[in-house]
Amino acid sequence: MEVRIEDLVKRFDDVVAVNKVNATFESGKLIALLGPSGCGKSTMLNMLSGIMPVTEGKIYFDDRDVTMLSPDKREVGLVFQNYALYPHMSVLENICFPLKIKRVPKAERIEKAKEYARMVHIDDYLDRLPKELSGGQQQRVAIARALVKRPKLLLLDEPLSNLDAKLRVEMREEIRRIQRESGVTTVFVTHDQEEATSISDYIMLMKLGVKQQFAKTRNLYNDPANLFVADFIGNPTINQLHGIYEKGNFRPDAYENAIPIGRYQIEDGSRVVFASRPESVIVEKKNGKTVMEVEETYVSGKDTLCVLKAGDGRLRAYVDNDSAPQEKDLVSVSFRDRGVFVFNEESGERYYE
């Protein structure tokens, strides 16, 4: 089912939690709502589920306007951050509950519940109570309970935040698998960019209630709409140097030499932020071009992360282990075409070539 939101606004007294967000979530896709805490992503989810009334704007499920519909009529499944399993019911009873409310005959609902329990690999624990399960198992039960009524939209609120690091990686792959198998349009909320980028088809990045960018996951990294997006996505974070743009050159505040960066649609003398992904920084033997000193090096797998001193600023660059410089070496730095962006210093808006 396709989900469309139009000019969605949520206000709490004076605080605007979600500000005029528009988006269309394609049917059958896995969409991540990403952002730092307080960005309104959970509020968005709660409005989609119907738990929270909408202040302004519309929500459509396919062509049906569901803005004023109560949660029980929306045909959504929701997995809460704390899973919200019914503590007095066994795993099987928990999964059966939505069907019981729908008055599905007992034999049929048990059969269906078992089917979904198998899908989330929890079928060995049907008689247990929630408190007798680990966090990962509880989450599987919560997902099965959300899916068993065949919702048109599955919502997950920070589904992995209560799990330990190892389980988190495992469960996010599980969520991906379950979403593929069931084919249900899924929206999940997370503050962890790695979690979002690793499993989602699309990401909506939000900040202070405002949509920053909604795009295919890959594009968010390769083609950020503004400085916030560029900074939020990517680990290690994108390099940022503040300075002035002048005739195809960038003059950093913290560094004496100009760096040639090519032609952009910018007035000469404008203040800009020059941002570069660590893998887009080319480090070569000193050859007279932009020279910087290597401050520190970290070996990580087949690459070495070099921290370069650019005056007061720092640049991080990935270099192949074989050609990695030593600390204190002087090297020449240039940039690839990809993964290099120029932003307006004040607004964070991106400039294009």
Add this chain to the structure above:
Amino acid sequence: MKNKTDRVKSFMQYLTLFIGAAIMFLPFFWMINSSFKTEKELLSFQSFLPKQLLIDNFRQAWEMGDFPRYFGNSVFVTVVCVALTMFVTILAAYGFSKLKFPGRDLIFTVLVSMMMIPYEMLMLTNYETIRHMHLFGKIWSLIVPFTSSIFYTYILRNFFLSVPDSLYQSARIDGASDWQYLWEIMVPMAKPSLVTIALLDAITCWNSFMWTMLMSSGNRNIRTLPFGLTAFTSEAGVHYNLWMAGATIVVIPMIVLFLFCRKSIITGVSRGGLKG
């Protein structure tokens, strides 16, 4: 050395407990013991224990004192009272904890502060109310004033408040209405609290005396056991052995109840810090 002081300490503790228990237990023992003796045996102090277990006292008391009727009344009043109290308490506690309406907390505070009013003061107004409802001298007069309890509502409300709202939202998304959520999720979860409340209420109802006396003054057919017993002592003449048999009949159901539900009563009393 430490071992020795520990042992003395624990001995003292047990001794204290033993004395306390003996003081509590002795009247019950005396009552039951006496109920098996003949009148002569009881008054002559020849032996501490009865020579034979005389069931005849119970038969006599049972027949003489109209106890079958009292017993029936007691059971009826207790069962109906507890059932209605539970129903009202559950709804009220849910309303005061999970539903949002203007003045909710203010109303609840007022209700709670009303717990300060001594029961004896309420008896007059209750009496008037019952009279105006034309229930005076009818068995419902023993039930109607006790179908709700602020105290139990307070206990249950506290429990309901501790249930996270995400369960409510989850149930709503699972398609449940407020009503279904209350009875399918909240009530089963609150079972331990509810059992405690039911037991405490059952004991209170069973032992209710003052009000029963007042209401049954116009109709002896609605007497319940505790007042029936008092009436029996004056109506049957001075037969201590029969009195004791009557008293035993009155307390036995509660003792049985206690033996079966000891755990829930104790956890309830210790958790809520409430007294029976």
